[in-house]
Amino acid sequence: MRRTTIGDLTTSALGLGCMGMTFAYKDTASLRGDGAERDRSLATLDAALDAGITLLDSxxxxGPRTNEELLGGWLAEHRGAVEVATKFGGFSLEVQGRAPDGRPDYAKRACDASLARLGIDVIDLYYLHRVDPQVPIEETVGAMAELVQAGKVRHIGLSEASAATIRRAHATHPITAVQTEYSLWTRDIEEEVLPTLRELGIGLVAYSPLGRGFLTxxxxxxxxxxxxxxxxxxPRFQGENLERNLQLVDGVTAMADDKGVTPAQLALAWVLAQGRVHDHPIVPIPGTTRPERIAENVAALDVELTDDDLAALDRIAPIGIAAGDRYPADSMAVLDG
Structure with missing residues (x-):
């Protein structure tokens, strides 16, 4: 496994998104994170570490809360081998209906609660999950900086922040990484956010690099x-949007077949290659709950894309190609900018 540096954090070139282990992509029965589902998730974490993946994202x-609890049980034996990233403020776990929640005092309480659930003394990378329009970003980041000073957090980051917000935050305290959706069907950050990250020396952590599984x-x-x-x-998985987006997948699949790789490997290799294209470190964090998928994802690191390959993928998946918003309306409404 290659190592890379994002901001001032050194980690594996490929991370693991843990969300699906207890949240969003499962039926109600498996959301509890117990039984066979729990065992398979733990086996996935073992497989990831064996493959050299050390950046774990929660x-x-x-859940709420259950993802950190699941990860915390596993970390009891593996803490020193990994970098733990988690987030707060996507919505409040204290005030019903408050979303996002970037209150400074809440940031500190949320951090203490995450540390307890994870069973660790310090969080390697602590993100503000969504920017709170009711709280100046300087105040939220100021509280996160105090967590760094207190030794509870090593590095801080933002998730789904606009270029303007990133600049204001970074002026308050160095931002190590920005996490945002980035894949062949979600490329809008290339216009403003990615150039800003490159200018400021902030790493990019790309979530949903496989288009929430669709690009596979x-x-x-x-x-x-x-x-x-x-x-x-x-919206991208519904009705006419779904039919239009399947045409994109057909193009990715055809090219993957020609190269002798899976569509998932081609999609991941493209995200990894953007680090070279944009001369800036990018760490994708594909999520999975299946140990066998770890090997498939890691193999994407060995997929070499030529300039001609990248040009072909630009034609297959130009900026704005996906049909439909990437979130339902209520979730789109809380995205910064």
């Missing part, structure tokens, strides 16, 4: 998802 709202080619109709799967409510 959040307090995944495994999802062709709503019935391919569990009845309670969150993606059934995502």
């Amino acid at each position: 959040a307090d709202i995944y 080619g495994a999802i062709t109709r709503p019935e391919d998802l569990a009845e309670d799967d969150w993606r059934r409510h995502n």
Whole structure:
């Protein structure tokens, strides 16, 4: 596994998104994170570490709380081998209906609660999950800086922040990484956010690099998802949008077949290659709950894309290609900028 540096944090070139282990992509019965589902998630964490993946990404709202608790049990034996990233403020775990929640005092209480659930003394990378429009970003980041000074957090980051917000935050305290959705069907950050990160020396952590599983080619109709799967409510997985987006997947699949790789490996290799294209470190964090997928994802590090390959993918998936918003309306409304 290659190592890379994002901001001032050195980690594996590929991370692991843990959200799906207890949240969003499962039916109600498996959201509890117990039984066979729990065992498989723990086996996935073992497989990731064996493959050299050390950046593990969670959040307090995944579950809520259960994702950090699951990860905490595993960390009891593996803490020194990994970098732990988690997030707060996507919505309040204290005030019903408050979303996002970037209050400075809440940031500190949320951090203490995450530390307890994770069973660790310090969080390697602590993100503000969503920017709170009711709280100046300087105040939220100022509180996060105090957590660094207190030794509870090593590095701080933002998730889904606009270029203007990133600049204001970074002027308050150095931001190590910005986490945002980035994949062949979500490329809008290339216009303003990515150039800002490069200018300021802030790393990019790309979540959903496989388009929430869509770019793997495994999802062709709503019935391919569990009845309670969150993606059934995502505009890109519905009706005419779904049909149009399947054309994008067909193009990715055809190119993957020509190169002798899976569509998932091609999609991941593209995200990894953007680090070279934009001369800036990018760490994708594909999520999975299946140990066998770890090996497939890691193999994407060995997929070499030529300039011609990248040009072909630009034609298949230009900026704005995806049909439909990437979140339902209520979630789109809380995105910064």
